[in-house]
Amino acid sequence: xxxxxxxxxxxxxxxxxxxxxxxxxxxxxxxxxxxxxxxxxxxxxxxxxxxxxxxxxxxxxxxxxxxxxxxxxxxxxxxxxxxxxxxxxxxxxxxxxxxxxxxxxxxxxxxxxxxxxxxxxxxxxxxxxxxxxxxxxxxxxxxxxxxxxxxxxxxxxxxxxxxxxxxxxxxxxxxxxxxxxxxxxxxxxxxxxxxxxxxxxxxxxxxxxxxxxxxxxxxxxxxxxxxxxxxxxxxxxxxxxxxxxxxxxxxxxxxxxxxxxxxxxxxxxxxxxxxxxxxxxxxxxxxxxxxxxxxxxxxxxxxxxxxxxxxxxxxxxxxxxxxxxxxxxxxxxxxxxxxxxx
Amino acid sequence: xxxxxxxxxxxxxxxxxxxxxxxxxxxxxxxxxxxxxxxxxxxxxxxxxxxxxxxxxxxxxxxxxxxxxxxxxxxxxxxxxxxxxxxxxxxxxxxxxxxxxxxxxxxxxxxxxxxxxxxxxxxxxxxxxxxxxxxxxxxxxxxxxxxxxxxxxxxxxxxxxxxxxxxxxxxxxxxxxxxxxxxxxxxxxxxxxxxxxxxxxxxxxxxxxxxxxxxxxxxxxxxxxxxxxxxxxxxxxxxxxxxxxxxxxxxxxxxxxxxxxxxxxxxxxxxxxxxxxxxxxxxxxxxxxxxxxxxxxxxxxxxxxxxxxxxxxxxxxxxxxxxxxxxxxxxxxxxxxxxx
Numbered sequence: 001x002x003x004x005x006x007x008x009x010x011x012x013x014x015x016x017x018x019x020x021x022x023x024x025x026x027x028x029x030x031x032x033x034x035x036x037x038x039x040x041x042x043x044x045x046x047x048x049x050x051x052x053x054x055x056x057x058x059x060x061x062x063x064x065x066x067x068x069x070x071x072x073x074x075x076x077x078x079x080x081x082x083x084x085x086x087x088x089x090x091x092x093x094x095x096x097x098x099x100x101x102x103x104x105x106x107x108x109x110x111x112x113x114x115x116x117x118x119x120x121x122x123x124x125x126x127x128x129x130x131x132x133x134x135x136x137x138x139x140x141x142x143x144x145x146x147x148x149x150x151x152x153x154x155x156x157x158x159x160x161x162x163x164x165x166x167x168x169x170x171x172x173x174x175x176x177x178x179x180x181x182x183x184x185x186x187x188x189x190x191x192x193x194x195x196x197x198x199x200x201x202x203x204x205x206x207x208x209x210x211x212x213x214x215x216x217x218x219x220x221x222x223x224x225x226x227x228x229x230x231x232x233x234x235x236x237x238x239x240x241x242x243x244x245x246x247x248x249x250x251x252x253x254x255x256x257x258x259x260x261x262x263x264x265x266x267x268x269x270x271x272x273x274x275x276x277x278x279x280x281x282x283x284x285x286x287x288x289x290x291x292x293x294x295x296x297x298x299x300x301x302x303x304x305x306x307x308x309x310x311x312x313x314x315x316x317x318x319x320x321x322x323x324x325x326x327x328x329x330x331x332x333x334x335x336x337x338x339x340x341x342x
Numbered sequence: 343x344x345x346x347x348x349x350x351x352x353x354x355x356x357x358x359x360x361x362x363x364x365x366x367x368x369x370x371x372x373x374x375x376x377x378x379x380x381x382x383x384x385x386x387x388x389x390x391x392x393x394x395x396x397x398x399x400x401x402x403x404x405x406x407x408x409x410x411x412x413x414x415x416x417x418x419x420x421x422x423x424x425x426x427x428x429x430x431x432x433x434x435x436x437x438x439x440x441x442x443x444x445x446x447x448x449x450x451x452x453x454x455x456x457x458x459x460x461x462x463x464x465x466x467x468x469x470x471x472x473x474x475x476x477x478x479x480x481x482x483x484x485x486x487x488x489x490x491x492x493x494x495x496x497x498x499x500x501x502x503x504x505x506x507x508x509x510x511x512x513x514x515x516x517x518x519x520x521x522x523x524x525x526x527x528x529x530x531x532x533x534x535x536x537x538x539x540x541x542x543x544x545x546x547x548x549x550x551x552x553x554x555x556x557x558x559x560x561x562x563x564x565x566x567x568x569x570x571x572x573x574x575x576x577x578x579x580x581x582x583x584x585x586x587x588x589x590x591x592x593x594x595x596x597x598x599x600x601x602x603x604x605x606x607x608x609x610x611x612x613x614x615x616x617x618x619x620x621x622x623x624x625x626x627x628x629x630x631x632x633x634x635x636x637x638x639x640x641x642x643x644x645x646x647x648x649x650x651x652x653x654x655x656x657x658x659x660x661x662x663x664x665x666x667x668x669x670x671x672x673x674x675x676x677x678x679x680x681x682x
Contacts, residue, residue, distance in 0.1 A: 128644060134647045134651075135647070137462055137601075138643060138644065139647075141640075145637070145639055145640030145643070146636070146641060149634050149635070152631070153637070255633070306481070308580075309474065310474070311471075311474030312471050312473075312475050315469070315472070318463065318466060322459050322463050323459065326457060
């Protein structure tokens with residue numbers, strides 16, 4: 001909830017709307033605050049939580065989801081959704097792993113291939129949504145099924161074992177530069193580049209404009225279809241990147257890899273304060289949302305709750321986040337109308 | 343438009359032609375394709391999806407969507423198994439599970455209609471939540487020692503015929519909901535909500551109440567589908583029904599229901615059930631695995647929205663060329679169908 005959803009006139013008011021809107025715009029800060037408090041509580045029960053090795057493990061896993069969530073956020077900002085990200089991740093992961101196993105390409109070429117494949121899959125979504133005018137939910141539910149089907153088709157029952165990959169490739173997941181894990185650096189670089197594009201380029205402003213008011217954007221002459229197409233393409237590219245990170249992290253890859261991840265990705269985006277009605281949200285928020293979910297998953301294990309709770313918690317987190325968004329948005333609107341009447 | 347073209351433009355007609363084409367293709371592929379036993383088998387395997395497609399039709403006509411049905415079916419299966427394993431008689435367990443289904447639907451309905459949240463995100467949330475609850479209740483184990491009388495429900499056939507019992511349940515529900523949608527004031531209100539919720543509200547339609555009712559119905563029937571699935575496989579599992587939502591939505595859209603709400607018919611969806619069953623059977627006979635069949639299913643889902651959109655565009659283009667007046671702007675809606 002930043003930028004375009006909250007007009008600047010609201011911030012200088014003196015009603016409950018003021019701190020609520022402030023809180024809403026500080027979703028990133030609220031998330032950090034919640035994580036600090038939760039982290040403290042978990043440390044009381046399980047002291048091993050607050051160790052460098054544990055925290056960096058959390059951050060590394062969260063980075064994979066974060067990269068995909070940043071792509072998803074771009075699409076959600078345009079008032080669309082991409083449910084096919086997990087299938088893109090899975091298909092790219094298997095293709096890259098298989099190519100490496102067969103020694104068909106060396107690591108850099110395989111990575112380039114994976115990114116290219118992700119981009120193409122994202123472009124397919126973009127074409128179906130913008131050119132064929134299929135609503136994003138149906139289009140990406142369809143491509144989720146198609147991409148996963150293609151994944152099964154080429155993978156069959158084959159599984160690429162960790163040993164089948166070049167050792168240097170999977171080491172990347174454990175490498176670090178100046179004490180910061182490689183994966184975290186990748187996620188940070190993606191967030192920084194993405195945020196700069198959203199903030200300072202025409203495309204970035206157009207992305208928000210299309211999402212917050214498609215009709216007005218059309219009247220202003222913004223090429224909405226091109227903007228939405230680009231958002232889907234970027235989402236595919238980043239899902240491909242997440243798929244490559246998935247291979248580095250887990251090593252063992254088959255046709256079902258990354259199944260069910262879409263829920264974590266969408267949850268991260270929604271928790272990160274990207275408005276599901278489009279038009280507002282930041283990439284930092286989406287990345288922090290991913291970190292928050294990874295944090296909860298880790299805390300669950302350390303507190304001794306079964307892994308089975310995770311999915312239910314993702315569901316609750318999605319529901320709580322959208323409900324909170326709606327309530328805050330409604331109060332802001334009410335406060336704004338009250339002020340404009342006065 | 344000539345009468346022939348008008349008949350051809352009806353979505354249901356196209357479906358019937360597609361089904362006939364697939365049957366011919368299937369018969370050419372394998373002599374067992376058209377035997378009653380084979381047909382009963384292929385229909386039986388799709389009945390949970392078919393049953394869930396009925397309330398989904400009403401929800402999509404009303405302009406919403408319910409992605410959580412597959413998880414509700416899983417939760418129903420898990421709770422039924424849990425209760426049975428805990429010594430609760432099955433005939434007590436079933437009403438409890440149905441009540442939980444209705445409650446889950448109520449939760450969706452309240453969040454969507456009362457709180458005004460988008461149904462896509464709410465039901466994506468409950469998709470995760472209900473599946474998570476199923477895993478918490480039953481964990482990774484499967485419960486399979488159900489009494490014969492119960493497994494007969496999903497596995498048995500109407501005596502003297504190859505017709506599976508779930509098919510009878512589907513037909514009964516289809517007739518019931520079909521009459522409700524096409525012949526009663528409730529149905530007219532559902533169409534009105536889907537066409538223009540604001541206008542419907544000003545015309546005295548209790549939009550909130552109708553939408554909540556539809557989600558409750560969807561939850562209830564999804565749990566019924568979960569019970570039937572448990573019975574048919576004689577096994578209760580937390581992951582029961584995983585991935586079914588896609589097939590349910592595909593069947594509904596293939597049946598000519600407009601994804602933007604406001605139009606669609608129950609007979610159309612029933613035809614789509616048969617079309618998908620025949621297609622899956624033909625693919626299976628061509629030894630395409632279930633996983634790879636998802637390519638066909640996903641393409642079908644997208645095509646069932648693309649084709650009507652392009653047909654509509656082509657039609658208005660032809661009208662323009664002939665010098666006829668362009669249709670009024672508000673009738674050019676994306677994905678509008680001829681079938682209403």
